[in-house]
Amino acid sequence: MLIGGIEAGGTKFVCAVGDESGEIFDKVIFPNKDPDDTLSEAKQFFDKYSIEALGVGSFGPVDLDKQSGTYGQVLHTPKVKWRNFPLLSRLQNEYSIPVYLDTDVNAACLGEYKYGAGRNVNSCLYITVGTGIGAGLVQNGKLFQGKNHSEMGHIFVQKHVDDSFAGSCPSHGACIEGLVSGPAIEQRYGKKGIELIDNKAVWELAAYYLAQAIVNYYVILSPEKIILGGGVMKQEKLYPMIREEFTKQMNGYLKIDNVDDLIVAPELDDEQGVKGAILLAVND
């Protein structure tokens, strides 16, 4: 059975055709422009194949509350042309096959859970730290969803005593996304993260905040595995720094068997999103 998957990112779309085994047969990546152009580019790609279902992991926020009148729509995104766009119904009309919609981070979490760093556990949290911060949770083999999807990047954390940066989040200022997302780093230092690679203090502060966010997620969700992905996490030195800070901040309160085994990198080489999108259409 051929299944289509779309990792619908705010910046780019990844479209792939694969199957239940996690194999990808063909894949294409192109920029996310306005909805019409981007979706017609996706359609051209999928028209080459006889896919029987389509899974979509979308940037957001998207309305995933089936009781809602705007179910399946992109909500108040900064990408103005996508705002209130009825993504799910549009795809259902275009493809006439079952379409499954979830968030990009939930799809990525499902991909890593099934094939990657979470494949040997019952619950895992996938956190992306990049243009934004978000996270998805798989628990007992299923994606967690409340009334709507989580927006875990918007939690508050304790400011570092020496930090006077007000934060870059238009809604919450110094929530975790407003403190250590890519744009937050750029706004704080006037340079992109990539230009700050050798500035140790930059990454110490980032590790301090990310460790706090992970403490919050951990005491609330108690996952077996925490997978940190996204552009900012390409700085591999962050992993040991975050593990050390996390241990310090937890301060022995809960028993952690092995922090190296708890907080880990993704294993799917940036394909967790699209592989997870395909799984959305398999697992239902």
Next chain:
Amino acid sequence: MLIGGIEAGGTKFVCAVGDESGEIFDKVIFPNKDPDDTLSEAKQFFDKYSIEALGVGSFGPVDLDKQSGTYGQVLHTPKVKWRNFPLLSRLQNEYSIPVYLDTDVNAACLGEYKYGAGRNVNSCLYITVGTGIGAGLVQNGKLFQGKNHSEMGHIFVQKHVDDSFAGSCPSHGACIEGLVSGPAIEQRYGKKGIELIDNKAVWELAAYYLAQAIVNYYVILSPEKIILGGGVMKQEKLYPMIREEFTKQMNGYLKIDNVDDLIVAPELDDEQGVKGAILLAVND
């Protein structure tokens, strides 16, 4: 079918005999002393009835990880005599009927979900603000549990700019429990909350922190209902203050239909814990 329920609190035990309908036929309350005395007092009460199952909502932390060698034990509690006490196996041996163990807040959450403020929703979060702070989540009719139970009172939040109090949590200092639990209020002001009823600034600061904690829980868990109970919440004026602060801090980021309907008081008159404990033995 007669079912026994124990709300095993750090300060007091509530034992009751009831049934699946939520009716309580008999109930007794006594102080939590050392394990032997307290459990024998419970046994005397239950011996008057032919209960067929027993549900226990316990103070904690308790080990609820079935893969763990210490499953069913009370873990590193400040109540030294209870530390490492094998609560579940002790009760199983004493009663020779099925025994179901969960946390006190999870039991209370289940009680409110089934019979109280959460009875018309699919997911609800029950938060207790008292000697400690803790929370339990029911989602799609089931208690949420990761590898172990949640310890939601230990999340970090942003300190108020004018607040120099270091927090009272021995492990985390100014986590939410260290900022607004009963003992935190007493340590901060040198007086018990009950003596500070007319001090508006006390409750404004408490509302500021509790609202932040609720923002964090909300963006992570997206519950339909948030029920706030516990001793500190006996100050009923806190509810409107917390709703107002929550709305301010969310700052329109996610659409909240009606905050008065989202953040509410419990409805079971301090019986949510023991009624939920009975339900633990029904729902399995």
